[in-house]
Amino acid sequence: MRALANGLGRPVRRAGPAGVADVVRRVGGLQAQTWPAAALAVRARSTATTWADVDTARLVDRTVVRGWFQRGTLHLVATEDAGWLLRALGPVTEDRTARRYAELGLSETVRRDAATVIEAETAGRGPLTRAEIGEALVAKGLLPEPTGQAVYALIRYAGLHGLLCYGPDRGSKETWVAIRQPRRGTGRAVRPVPRGVRAGHPGRPRDLGRPAGP
Secondary structure, three states, rough: OOHHHHHOOOOOOOHHHHEEEHHHHHHHEEEEEOHHHHHHHHHOEEOOOOHHHHHHHOOOOOOEEEOOOOOHHHHHHEHHHHHHHHHHHHHHHHHHHHHHHHHHHOOHHHHHHHHHHHHHHHHHHOOOEEEHHHEEEEEEOOOOOOOOOOHHHHHHHHHHOOOOOEEOOEEEEEEEEEEEEEOOOOOOOOOOOOOOOOOOOOOOOHHHOOOOOO
16 A cells, blocks of 8 residues: 555556656655655656656646655655645744754844845846855845855745745756746746645645654
């Protein structure tokens, strides 16, 4: 039953980027701490998708999103599931991160102001690296330097509030993009909407906030 619930016993046969989205929808989300692992996890649950299809689904069609969801760790989820997952799990993750914010000297005001700056910068300038986001935060007087763990903590904070997600890698560097960035060729913003929880997957926020397993 667990193999079936995880999409391993009944692989998706649809080809192309649409097949990628089908895989992610079926399992509710795939661990994506590293992008290669996420792409391989999709392939393990499909008979016809390729690495290029996974990239297209995430970066062009934007039918899947890589961001901080279950347990506050990086997952690949269907775009239409991103909104309700963040609403259900974001507050839990925020509570668990409060101590770390305090250690980094990031007050609630700084976090909120930083999230506004990060969203505006990524929406206006396109995909930005960690260093570029750090420079923008320094320019606004929110951080003393553009490096260090505080930059990533603020990027993650913005992601937990549904403002940005991972974009295309720039060489060996990761980038982030605004979620409200228009879809290519449509001029419409990507606004995830709730779709409900499928049978066979956790149905309560506290279930989604812990790892699957015995």
